[in-house]
Amino acid sequence: MIGSVYRRYIKNNLFMKLLLSFALITILTIITLSYLMYHVMSQSVVQREMDNQKKAMESVNAFLSEKYESVQSMVLGVYRDPRLAADISYFLQHDFRDYIEHGLNRYYEEDVAPYGLSYFANRLEDDPDIRNLMLYSAEKQYLYVYNRQKSAKLHMTDAVHSYIPDAMALDNKNVSVPNPWIRKEIDQWDPRLFAVRAVMNDKNSLKYIGQLLIYFDSDGIWKSLASYKETLKGTILVLTPNGDVIFDSSGTYYGKSYPYMGQIQQETGMLEQESYITTLAQNQAGYVVVGTIPKQEIAAASQGWKRTIIIASVLGILIAILFPSLVVINFAKRTNKIIRFMKKVETGDLTSRIIEPKEDELGQISRSFNDMLDELNRYIERVYKAEIRQKHTEFVALQARVNPHFLYNTLEVIRMRAISQGAQDVAEMIFSLSALFRNVVQQKAVYTLKDELEACRLYLELFRIRYKDRFTYAIECDRELYGIPVVKMFLQPIIENYIVHGIEADRDDNHAVIRFSRENGTIRVRVEDNGRGIEPQRLEEIKEALGAPEEIGGSFGLRVVYERLKLLHGNRAGMELKSKPGVGTTVTVWFPEKEGAGESDV
Structure with missing residues (x-):
């Protein structure tokens, strides 16, 4: 199909080749410039979106750092108050019954009520994002838990009957997802939580006596993203080093391990789809903030510019091709007119003449062609007709070679004599010769x-x-x-x-x-x-x-x-x-x- 179109319309058409060459150069030039413009603007859009996402990631990191610092401040507040530190130290190193008796004795002796546990209960009012606050005794292996309503409950978690002591001993991450054994123990199954822990030591002996463990609501992170909600593209995640999901703005990976941990150190990678990747690590707290923007989403943001560039390019191509095409088509029509007259001459019409009033190159060709026809007509009169007469003379000479000068009726007389004499074959030959001569002379x-x-x-x-x-x-x-x-x-x-x-x-x-x-x-x-x-x-x-x-x-x-x-x-x-x-x-x-x-x- 393409080959036949090329042979019919392009192969022997100079003006079509010129027009196609000019159109091809124009189209390639405009397309190249448009592509470069679109590429520069696309990179600008990508950089703008990634900068916006990075600011949002920094805001998320600031929020988490604030929560981490607030937990550390709770522990420091205990250490700064000697009586509070002594009360919490006694609580974490004795049975709960002994702690209650110890508090009553001090109240009778010193007329001062213990306020260690109330110190932590009051922290619940200071931070609405706290869902659970827990004190864990490493020596007695129990877990004292406050919920959002300040209700407290003591959970015995000895190593014989629970995995919690092992989990508390082995888990050294400051910010992480809640441990499943602790979730089960306290009946807390909300997946949108993250845990912040702080080690508690005896103030005097510096002996490890337990941990402060607080569960924060992950949805609270959205407060740090409020100013970016309308413009933010892509997804922001907060991950632990082993891939546990602390926060996921898309809500897809809560309660799961992030499946693309191997790709987050790259600038671009194939996640759910090809995406740009940005990371922000918090080494002290032990988490990493990850931002991903699918390239397709970035491309969608560039669609407006893309449409504008395409429309401008198409208009530029049409204008750049249309006006030269009109000039080329005019020359092509004049050239085809000359070709048509030449074909008429090929068929033997030597009287045709090209009427071309213009003085350009095509006009000069037309006049030269007319002059050539005039000269050709003179040549035919002078030479060609004489040659035809010569050919006719030669043909007559050829006829003379096979045409003896005797009449075929004489041969007929001879044929009849041969028949009467019984020479049948001679008669047949004479008959054929007579008929042949009749054909030649006729x-x-x-x-x-x-x-x-x-x-x-x-x-x-x-x-x-x-x-x-x-x-x-x-x-x-x-x-x-x-x-x-x-x-x-x-x-x-x-x-x-x-x-x-x-x-x-x-x-x-x-x-x-x-x-x-x-x-x-x-x-x-x-x-x-x-x-x-x-x-x-x-x-x-x-x-x-x-x-x-x-x-x-x-x-x-x-x-x-x-x-x-x-x-x-x-x-x-x-x-x-x-x-x-x-x-x-x-x-x-x-x-x-x-x-x-x-x-x-x-």
Whole structure:
């Protein structure tokens, strides 16, 4: 399909090639500039969105750091108050019953009520994001838990019956997700929580005595993102080093391990989809804030610019191509006009003239073409017609070679005498010769292929009788071709060459075949024989002699037939010779069917 379009509209069309080349250069230039502009603007959009997300990540980090610092401040507040520190230290190193008795005794002795546990209960009021506050005794292995309503409950978690002591001992991360064993123990299954822990030591001995563990509501982080809610793109996550999800702005990975931990150190990576990645690590608290923006989401933000650039590019291309195209089309029309007149001249109309008033290059070509036609007409009058007359003279000479000057009616008298004498074969030969001479002498307005075939048959019949059973011939022609006008006696010289030079009298299988065929408006005649053949050197000499003027002599008949066909039909007619010594010779003649002409044309 593409190949046919190219051959039909582009291959031989100079103006179309120029127009396509200019259009291609223009399109490539505008597309390249548009792409560079879009690339620069896209990078600007990417950088703006990533900067905005990084500010949001810093806000999240500040929120978490604040929670971490607030827990550390609670512990420092205990250490700053000696009585409070002593009360909490006693609480974490004794049974709860002993702690209650110890507090009552001090109240009776010093008239001062213990306020260690109330210190932590009051912290619940200071921070609405706290969901649970827990004190863990490492020595007694119990967990004292406050909920949001300040209700307190003591949970015994000895190592024999619980995994919590091991979990508390092994978990050294300051900020993490809640431990599942602790969740189960306190019946806290909200996935949107994060844990902040602080180690508690005895103030005097610095001995490790327990931990302060606080569960914060992860949704509280949204308060730090309030100013970015409308403009923020992508997802912000807070992850522990082993991939546990502390916060997920998309809400997808709560309660799961983040599946793309291996990719977060890259600037871009394949997550759910190809994304830009930014990280912000908090080494002291032990978490990392991760920001991801899908490239597709960034691209969507650039769609407005993209549409504008595309529209501007298309308009630029149309304007840059349209106006030059109008100029090129005008030149193409003028050129096609010249070509049409040239084709009219090709068909034989030498009276046509190109009217071109402009003085540019095409106008000069038109005037030169008109001058050439004038000169050509003068040349035809002076030379071409004289040459046609010369060809006619040569043809008459050819006819004279095979046309003795006696009348065919005399031959008829001789034929009758031969019959009366019983020489039947002689009578047949004289009849064929008489009919052949009648055909040669007869003048017809239109000489058809049927007439030529009859002449050939009579000629071949003479030699069939002469050689009796040693020579046969065949003529193969579709009857539909009989009415086609042809050049008179264009086959007889070819057959004569075989009879004179090719037939072998000592053979019993001499044979000649004449085949006619029609191929795409062209008549092809093939004359084949099984005679002596032609030596290669002699064959080349004959081929060279076809197109060269020679005196009457060798190959005269073939040369005259060839020149007459060329004269009447031009390059659409021709002759081809093939021969092998000892095998035979094939002569092929072809000429256009519709342009055929009778003998009267020459």
